[in-house]
Every structure is written in C-alpha cells, then in structure tokens.
Amino acid sequence: MRLTNCTLRGRVALFTGAAVGVLCVAFSIVLMFALNRMATQNLTKEVTAVGELTAYYVDRGELVNPLPPIPRNLVRPVQVVDPQGKVVAATQDLQRKPVMAHFAPRNPQRVATAVVCDAVFASKGCHIIVAQQVFRNGDWTIYSAAPTLPFYVYPGVTAILLAGTVLFTIAVAYGARHTVTRSLRPVDAIRAQLDHIRSTNLGSRVPVPTARDEIFRLARSVNQTLDRLEDMFEQQRQFCADASHELRTPLTAIRAQVEDALLAPDDVDLEGLCKAVLPSVERLQAITADLLTLTRLDSGAPSEGQPVDLTRLVALELNGHEFEREVVRDLAPGVVVRGDPARLRQLICNLLQNAHRHASTTVTVTIRPGCGKGDPRFPRGVAELEILDDGAGIAADQRETVFRRFARLDTARSRDAGGIGLGLPIARQIAENHGGTLTIQDSDRGARFVVRLPLVS
Missing domain, CATH: 3.30.450 (Beta-Lactamase)
Incomplete structure (x- = not known):
C-alpha cells in the first residue's frame, strides 16, 4: 500500500x-x-x-x-x-x-x-x-x-535485545495509533457534523471538545466560520428579497401603463406613454447599474492604482452638477491619495447626491489632511473628506443600518427623490477597497459623512 x-x-x-x-x-x-x-x-x-x-x-x-x-x-x-x-x-x-x-x-x-x-x-x-x-x-x-570474542559476546543478551526491540517497537506503534485515534475522535465528529450541514440548516454547529487544545481551537474556528456563512446567506437572501422588491415596483408600473394602453389603443398618447414609462425604465437601469457595480466591488475586481488629487476630483464633481441646495466648500489643496479616479468620483457623487437629497438648505464639503494617529492603515497620514447636510440627521443606532443594501430609513422612504438604497453601500465598499473607511460622525445638525483614505505623501 x-x-x-x-x-x-x-x-x-x-x-x-x-x-x-x-x-x-x-x-x-x-x-x-x-x-x-x-x-x-x-x-x-x-x-x-x-x-x-x-x-x-x-x-x-x-x-x-x-x-x-x-x-x-x-x-x-x-x-x-x-x-x-x-x-x-x-x-x-x-x-x-x-x-x-x-x-x-x-x-x-x-x-x-x-x-x-x-x-x-x-x-x-x-x-x-x-x-x-x-x-x-x-x-x-x-x-x-x-x-578474540565475537561482536555479540553473549548470545543470550543479543536475543533479549532483539526480542525487546521487536516488542517495544510494536508496543510503541500500537500506542501511537491508539493515542492518535483517541485524539482524532473529535475531528471525526466535526467532519460528520459538517457533512450533514446544508444551506437549509446552517444553524447547526460542530461539537467543541472540552480539552482546550488544537482541536478545540479548530472547532471554535469552524463554528465562527459557520456563523459568518450563516450571516452571509441571510444577507444574500435578504438582498435577493430587497432587490426583487425594488425591481418589481418599476416593472409593475410599466406593466400597468402598457396594459392600460392595450385596452384602449386608439386613445393612447404615444408621447405621454413614453414619458410615463421612461422614469420606471430609468429606475430599472439605475438599479441594474448599481447591482453590477456592487458585484464587481464584491468580487475584488482589480482597479487602477495611481496618485489622485482628491481636492481636484471633488471640485470637478461639484462644478459638474447644479445643486438646488447651497454648497459650502472648504477644500485644502494638494490632498493626494492613491486609487481609481472613476471609483473615487463615484464615491463622491453618491455622497453628494445623498446629502443633497436630505439637506434642508445647505451642504458643506470639506477636505483636509490629517495624521494617522498610529493607525497602520495610514502610515503616511490620512485624507479626510467630510460631507455635511443640515437635514434631519440620522440617529446613532441607525448609522450602520443606512449602509445595508436596499436599506432606507422611514423618513427617506417618505420623501424619496430617486434613491434606491444602494448609493451608500457602494460608497463604503469603494472606500474600503481603497484601504480607507466611510463612517457617520456626530454633528450638531444633519448627517456628517466622513471618508478617510491613506495619503500618498
């Protein structure tokens, strides 16, 4: 064998x-x-x-x-x-x-x-x-x-040594096999339990031995991995349900408008029908584009890594759009980060659109360099992009909720102006893919989004 x-x-x-x-x-x-x-x-x-x-x-x-x-x-x-x-x-x-x-x-x-x-x-x-x-x-x-004496000198001693060698070798081999068998019993139990775990019963966990040895740590790591897998599957199911709900709304509107037109084709105003259907089509297109972006970000698709003047990028984005709310700029010059300009511009655009959607009168955009304060992610310092609106703000216990996909607060749903609940998750994923963070910080009024990215120099 x-x-x-x-x-x-x-x-x-x-x-x-x-x-x-x-x-x-x-x-x-x-x-x-x-x-x-x-x-x-x-x-x-x-x-x-x-x-x-x-x-x-x-x-x-x-x-x-x-x-x-x-x-x-x-x-x-x-x-x-x-x-x-x-x-x-x-x-x-x-x-x-x-x-x-x-x-x-x-x-x-x-x-x-x-x-x-x-x-x-x-x-x-x-x-x-x-x-x-x-x-x-x-x-x-x-x-x-x-x-002269032969090498073995005493035949009886030689026979005893030979027999002792054979018996001792067999005993040690048997003892080693028996010990390993007993030690691996928890591993067999873990393997058997893993074989029975399916996507329909991810709540099951492998048995954890009482002895705090390597197998104990292995079982605990396996259970932690199963916890993460269960969370991921739950998020995936929730994501599919939310995506289906978001896609169903514009599709239902389009179907209703088309069916009405078919019932009375002679009375249909083609131009009016197209204008009525077009917003739903644009919404479908936006959802599809955001879903594709999230898929690429989740897959870790490689992006360009080059020095990017963050101040200039924000200025271009502000100058390229007309905002109904007042925009206050406080942009420090020469704040350079490394990353993909297109992705970073999408991050800025998503945050500006979110702030404009929820601001009452003013949106404040600030860029400043800072020190990493011993954070290994920012060895050369940090670039901070802050976007503040003067709207209703976000409660402290809901600040992580807004970064969930298709998650929108009740106030956002009641006064929604086109948001589909994917802009902020995409913005955070882009920041994290560039080695940074996107968080919501305390503010006297409104919501204060802060992006922190590693400085190039």
Whole structure:
C-alpha cells in the first residue's frame, strides 16, 4: 500500500514505530559494542595474568615443559621463547609449534598486546596475544593468547535485545495509533457534523471538545466560520428579497401603463406613454447599474492604482452638477491619495447626491489632511473628506443600518427623490477597497459623512 493512501493514524504509527525501531537497534548496537569492549578488556587482563604467572616461574628458574603448573581457570595457550628466539616451553596444545607471534614489547612496562589472525593455533581465527619480557641471562619472552570474542559476546543478551526491540517497537506503534485515534475522535465528529450541514440548516454547529487544545481551537474556528456563512446567506437572501422588491415596483408600473394602453389603443398618447414609462425604465437601469457595480466591488475586481488629487476630483464633481441646495466648500489643496479616479468620483457623487437629497438648505464639503494617529492603515497620514447636510440627521443606532443594501430609513422612504438604497453601500465598499473607511460622525445638525483614505505623501 502506498504511503500516500495511508490514514493519518497509519502514518503516525508507521513513522513512530520506524523511529523507535531504529533507535532501539542503534541502542542495541552501542550496548553490544560496549559489552564487547568490556569483555575484551577483561579477557586481555586474564591473558596477561597467565603470562605474568609463567614469567614468575621463568624468573625463578622453575620452568617445565609442558607449562603447568597453571591453574585450570587460567589455562591459556602460552609459549616461552628464550633470548635466541627458540620456543623452550609451551602449553600442551602448542607443543612442537612455531612461535605464535613475532613482536616484542618496546615500552618500559615490557608488555605488549596485539591481535593476530591465522597463527599457529588449532582453532583458526584471530587471537589476542600478550607478549611479556623477563630478564634472566638475557631477554626471555612469554606469549599468552586467547581467541578474540565475537561482536555479540553473549548470545543470550543479543536475543533479549532483539526480542525487546521487536516488542517495544510494536508496543510503541500500537500506542501511537491508539493515542492518535483517541485524539482524532473529535475531528471525526466535526467532519460528520459538517457533512450533514446544508444551506437549509446552517444553524447547526460542530461539537467543541472540552480539552482546550488544537482541536478545540479548530472547532471554535469552524463554528465562527459557520456563523459568518450563516450571516452571509441571510444577507444574500435578504438582498435577493430587497432587490426583487425594488425591481418589481418599476416593472409593475410599466406593466400597468402598457396594459392600460392595450385596452384602449386608439386613445393612447404615444408621447405621454413614453414619458410615463421612461422614469420606471430609468429606475430599472439605475438599479441594474448599481447591482453590477456592487458585484464587481464584491468580487475584488482589480482597479487602477495611481496618485489622485482628491481636492481636484471633488471640485470637478461639484462644478459638474447644479445643486438646488447651497454648497459650502472648504477644500485644502494638494490632498493626494492613491486609487481609481472613476471609483473615487463615484464615491463622491453618491455622497453628494445623498446629502443633497436630505439637506434642508445647505451642504458643506470639506477636505483636509490629517495624521494617522498610529493607525497602520495610514502610515503616511490620512485624507479626510467630510460631507455635511443640515437635514434631519440620522440617529446613532441607525448609522450602520443606512449602509445595508436596499436599506432606507422611514423618513427617506417618505420623501424619496430617486434613491434606491444602494448609493451608500457602494460608497463604503469603494472606500474600503481603497484601504480607507466611510463612517457617520456626530454633528450638531444633519448627517456628517466622513471618508478617510491613506495619503500618498
């Protein structure tokens, strides 16, 4: 089975088991190497002790051939070589054998050790040989030896380590799989609940585990996302209902006028019919254009980013329209922002139309630069566009309501002069797409809309 097709439980168990197995094998190798080293040192000491005992008899002139007396627990292959290099005594197994080695001590201790392979011993293989020198009418050399130990030294220990490695690896892998399985049970519950959530039951939420761990935070984030999705779906349903209502009104008017004309075609004044239908058509066109604009803004469609003289843009917009209300200007020169001139001009136009629609006598337009006051959105300062009307104003608890799509206050509906409830939402979306804000601030009279955009310099 390919690893990519394994479950998370299987991958964790496989990785953990493999890692533990490798560590156990490495530990076993190190332990066996240490045991081999210790056993080899002990064996070398035993071989040296045999040579020292033989040297004692050589020094006293009590040398016999074969070499005993040597205690049985110390019997090792031993040879005694005289100063002429002749073997004069040896243990029983080395009788009539040539010298087992040809090295001699060259240190003050007069003892040397070496490993010699394929020498004179009956058992082939490598042997540890210790050479010791004794001075008696010349330098005599005593060679004592023992077969080298295998790497595993003690087969029982090796078997225990091997069995322990296998059992410990299996136990750890099983434990890791069991732990991951228990840890992922809340994830399975979250997945199962998400599978059952549809657009018709967005009120359902995934279970949140009691342990405040990563899965707890995941479940909480999922529920927060579901909250936002539910709000978005609710807004979408409300938007569709409001849009249908707004479109139905002019369509109903057009249908009624056309049906009246069909009932009495001879009495129809074509010019009057067209003049009666045209306002409804213009209203449909305005709604469609605003809906298209909102769709583009919501989709994050890229817009031009270039330095724009906001003061000049507002002046052009004011000079290009005739207003029934008095317009007071307070425009600071040289306030430059970065953005799309067409979008920014639409923002200004929507705010001016809203202020003109609700003002009693005067609309005040102000542009001024300011500091960002530590706001990371305005690192180089802020450009403030303020549009104030002297109308009835907007209550504090309704200031966010006017930015909802197709939302209009009762006073606006009763004295509506063409507004469809999309101008202010479009204006706020444009401001936010340019890294700024559009809010309603306190004022002594009327409504005070304030746009804040990042300054270029």
